[in-house]
Amino acid sequence: MSKLFRAVIMGPPGSGKGTISERIAHSFGLKHLSSGDFVRENIAAKTEAGVQAKTYIKKGLLVPDLVMTRLLLPRLEEMTKYSWLLDGFPRTLAQAEALNSACDLDVAINLNIPLETLKERLRHRWIHPPSGRVYNMCFNPPRVQGIDDITGEPLIQQEDDRPEALVARLRHYKDVAKPVIDFYKAKGILYTFSDTETDQIWPNISTLLSTKIPTIQSDARCASTH
Numbered sequence: 001m002s003k004l005f006r007a008v009i010m011g012p013p014g015s016g017k018g019t020i021s022e023r024i025a026h027s028f029g030l031k032h033l034s035s036g037d038f039v040r041e042n043i044a045a046k047t048e049a050g051v052q053a054k055t056y057i058k059k060g061l062l063v064p065d066l067v068m069t070r071l072l073l074p075r076l077e078e079m080t081k082y083s084w085l086l087d088g089f090p091r092t093l094a095q096a097e098a099l100n101s102a103c104d105l106d107v108a109i110n111l112n113i114p115l116e117t118l119k120e121r122l123r124h125r126w127i128h129p130p131s132g133r134v135y136n137m138c139f140n141p142p143r144v145q146g147i148d149d150i151t152g153e154p155l156i157q158q159e160d161d162r163p164e165a166l167v168a169r170l171r172h173y174k175d176v177a178k179p180v181i182d183f184y185k186a187k188g189i190l191y192t193f194s195d196t197e198t199d200q201i202w203p204n205i206s207t208l209l210s211t212k213i214p215t216i217q218s219d220a221r222c223a224s225t226h
C-alpha cells in the first residue's frame, strides 16, 4: 500500500495558489483543501468558529490562529484516507506548528512572484464569492463578462485586491510568511518556484510532484472539491 501524500502551497495574494492547486488536484488526484473555502463554509453554516471568523474578515483582518486551527484541524481529521494539498493554511508560524503536530507533510510549495505581476493580476481578478471560483479577465476570463460560468450569478472584485491595499497586504504577508518558510526549509521540504507566469511554473511543479507521488493509492484518489 503506497503512502498518502500531504502538501501545502504558500505564496502572496495573487501568486496563483488557487490556480495551481486546481491543476495539481486535477493531474495528481489529490484533494484540494482551500482554507478560504472552509472559512466561508463555516461562516455560512454559522458554526461557532465561523461566527468568530466573520468578525475579523469583515474588518479585513486575518482570523486569529486559535480560531483558524479550531476550524481547520477537524476537517483534516476527516481526510485521513486521502492525499491532499492544503491552500491558504498555514499563514503563520503558530498555524504551521499546529499543523505539524497533527500530520507529517511531504512537500511545501512556495510561490515567489514579482510584486508588479501580483498587482497586475489582482487588478483583473474577479471572484464568485459563494463558490470561491476565481477568474482573471485576461488569463482565464468567464464565458460572459462579469458572470459566473456555472451559476450565472454576478462576479465581484474584492476591495483588498485594489493596488493601494495590495502593497500593505504584501508587506504583512512577507512578515508572517518568513518564519513559516524558514520552518519548512529547516525540515527540508521547501520547494520555491519563481516566475511571472503560472504556465512556466507549472511544468516544474508537475515534475517535482511526479517524483514525490510515484503511485497514489487508487482508492485514495478523488476529484477536486471544486
Ligand SMILES: Nc1ccn([C@H]2C[C@H](O)[C@@H](COP(=O)(O)OP(=O)(O)OP(=O)(O)O)O2)c(=O)n1
Residues within 6 Å of the ligand: 011, 012, 013, 014, 018, 035, 036, 037, 039, 057, 061, 062, 063, 064, 068, 088, 089, 090, 091, 095
Ligand atoms: N489561514 C487563513 C486562511 C484564511 N483566512 C481568512 C482571511 C481571508 O480573507 C479569508 C479568505 O481566505 P482566502 O485564502 O480564500 O482569500 P484571500 O483573498 O485572503 O487570499 P489570496 O488573496 O491569497 O487568494 O479567510 C485567514 O484568516 N487565515
Ligand SMILES: Nc1nc2c(ncn2[C@@H]2O[C@H](COP(=O)(O)OP(=O)(O)O)[C@@H](O)[C@H]2O)c(=O)[nH]1
Residues within 6 Å of the ligand: 011, 012, 013, 014, 015, 016, 017, 018, 019, 020, 121, 122, 124, 125, 126, 134, 135, 136, 137, 138, 139, 140, 196, 197, 198, 199
Ligand atoms: N495573467 C496571469 N494571470 C494569472 C496567472 N496565474 C493565475 N492568474 C490569475 O491571477 C489571479 C490570482 O490567482 P489565484 O490562483 O487566485 O492566486 P492566489 O491568491 O494565490 O490563490 C487570478 O485571477 C488568476 O486567474 C498567470 O500566469 N498569468
